[in-house]
Amino acid sequence: MKSFSAVAVLAFASYVAAQTAGGPAFDPAGVKNVGNGAGGQFIGGQCLSGADCGSGCCAGPSGICSGVGAQTQAGKTGCGFVSGSSSLTAAAPPAAAPAPADNAASTTPANGGPAFDPAGVKNVGNGAGGQFIGGQCLSGADCGSGCCAGPSGICSGVGAQTQAGKTGCGFVSGQSSLTTAAPPAAAPPAAAPAPAANNVASAGGPAFDPAGVKNVGNGAGGQFIGGQCLSAADCGSGCCAGPSGICSGVGAQTQAGKTGCGFVSKRFIRRSSLNLD
Structure with missing residues (x-):
C-alpha cells in the first residue's frame, strides 16, 4: 500500500491552487525546490518568492521562476511575486x-x-x-x-x-x-576513436543534435544541451543523461524519456582503461 507524506500532499495542493491564478504552467520537476529559499529553483519551476529562484526573479501572477528579460512574457506580470503562504520576507526583484x-x-x-x-x-x-x-x-x-x-x-x-x-x-x-x-x-580528435555519433538515440530518449558531433567523447566540457555525450565530462551542464547519453539541464534530466544524470558509455570506460597503459 502506497503512502504519501504530508509535505508531498501540501506541495501538490499549493501547485494546483497557485496555477489557477494564471501565467504559464509550472515545471513539475521543480516541486522539491519550492519555498526553501535556497535559490535552487530553475526557470519554469514554481516559487514562493525570489529567494527560491536561481535567477532571483519570482514572477506573478502565480509565482514562477523566470529569466529577468522574460518576466512579462507568456502571461507573467513581472518579478517580485511573494506567496501569502511564504515565510520569506524578501522578494524585491533583482537590481x-x-x-x-x-x-x-x-x-x-x-x-x-x-x-x-x-x-x-x-x-x-x-x-x-x-x-x-x-x-x-x-x-x-x-x-x-x-x-x-x-x-x-x-x-x-x-x-x-x-x-x-x-x-x-x-x-x-x-x-x-x-x-x-x-x-x-573544433575539438582535437580523441586519442582513440570515439563511437560514431548520430542524431538518433539508439537506446531511447530524445534524438541527439548532430551539430554536437565534434564534442563527443573528448571530456572537454564543450558539449551543449541536446548533444551526445559519453560521460558528464563532455557536457557543459555537467549532466550526461541516460538511457542513450545526451547532455541535459539538471532540472530536465528525467523529461522526454531521459533517465537522469550519470550516464557513462561502456566504450568510454574501455578507452579510459586502455589509455592508462
Whole structure:
C-alpha cells in the first residue's frame, strides 16, 4: 500500500491552487525546490518568492521562476511575486546590472535577431567569457559558449546559431577592441576513436543534435544541451543523461524519456582503461 507524506500532499495542493491564478504552467520537476529559499529553483519551476529562484526573479501572477528579460512574457506580470503562504520576507526583484563603460549594451538589437537578456549587461565587451546564452556580446571572447552570433551580437549555443533570426557564430562588433572572433575551434580528435555519433538515440530518449558531433567523447566540457555525450565530462551542464547519453539541464534530466544524470558509455570506460597503459 502506497503512502504519501504530508509535505508531498501540501506541495501538490499549493501547485494546483497557485496555477489557477494564471501565467504559464509550472515545471513539475521543480516541486522539491519550492519555498526553501535556497535559490535552487530553475526557470519554469514554481516559487514562493525570489529567494527560491536561481535567477532571483519570482514572477506573478502565480509565482514562477523566470529569466529577468522574460518576466512579462507568456502571461507573467513581472518579478517580485511573494506567496501569502511564504515565510520569506524578501522578494524585491533583482537590481539592474550597471551598464558597461562603453554603453554598448541594450535590450533591443539594432540589426535584427532575438532580443538581448538585460541581465547580461555587465558581461558585454570584457572578453572574460562570462556572458550566458541570450546576453549581448561584442565578440566570441565574451561568451561562455564561445559563439557570438550575428546579426546583432548575441551569445548562442553552437547548435542554435542560425535559429530565431541569428546568422551564425563569428560576430565581431565595430565597437569591440578585440581582434579575434573566430567561431569555436573544433575539438582535437580523441586519442582513440570515439563511437560514431548520430542524431538518433539508439537506446531511447530524445534524438541527439548532430551539430554536437565534434564534442563527443573528448571530456572537454564543450558539449551543449541536446548533444551526445559519453560521460558528464563532455557536457557543459555537467549532466550526461541516460538511457542513450545526451547532455541535459539538471532540472530536465528525467523529461522526454531521459533517465537522469550519470550516464557513462561502456566504450568510454574501455578507452579510459586502455589509455592508462
